[in-house]
Ligand code: 0X9
């Protein structure tokens with residue numbers, strides 16, 4: 619099986635980053651954005667425009683640069699390899715003060731209603747928010763990078779697993795964000811009923827209905843077309859649970875309207891231990907959703 623059909627250690631991922639930027643030096647740049655608690659480097663890959671085989675990809679890359687951070691929790695990820703009994707380690711590997719437990723939940727450490735309901739002040743909890751916002755060097759590095767590029771960043775997507783969801787803000791409150799209607803499927807629910815009532819399948823009607831479909835649902839539908847997997851969409855807090863301090867909500871409140879969390883495969887059969895054979899199709903479907911979002915952003919520029 620190929621490189622993309624397997625899981626890799628941090629060492630292998632670092633090597634891979636060097637190789638791809640070397641082989642595709644016309645397309646990719648490696649940007650150092652800081653270092654982790656255990657002093658591992660944090661990198662972002664920048665994909666710049668170049669002729670691609672894929673036409674939509676060519677168009678998108680003509681208009682946008684893509685910044686990709688393969689791994690944010692480099693220490694935690696390495697720890698899952700060096701300590702196989704902790705294969706599902708979630709948090710960072712930092713220690714603050716004289717705590718008896720290690721690690722902060724990086725997705726509770728961003729400065730967005732930091733440590734409100736849905737996060738914990740207890741160091742030993744999986745959803746420990748850390749001693750203060752951006753206490754984790756990895757979170758600080760990402761936040762600084764996004765802040766420094768906020769005027770040019772049009773969309774932000776953070777990849778997680780698992781549950782097969784396309785989530786948008788907010789997760790720190792049950793309240794709707796001001797862009798809720800564009801992002802969610804309120805219209806599609808209403809319009810699907812209308813479609814049923816009209817029993818109308820004419821291209822004109824379908825086209826009108828399509829234009830009112832939410833972006834998150836469009837992304838979920840792109841996935842459906844690609845691999846036939848079902849992803850649900852909705853606002854984070856309303857769809858799964860209240861969870862403050864996440865990077866998506868933080869990026870949204872910074873002014874990045876199109877901010878999403880993808881919860882990738884599966885829905886619980888294997889959960890966090892997704893079999894390697896599912897990596898490639900999962901990437902393929904996620905990419906189709908990314909493209910759908912990028913196209914929407916392009917149309918609404
Ligand atoms: O709880 C989380 O951080 C995410 N789920 S996971 O199982 N991958 O840990 C959901 C994140 C949704 N967005 C925010 N909480 N902001």
Ligand code: ZN
Pocket residue numbers: 725777778779
């Ligand atoms: Zn996650």
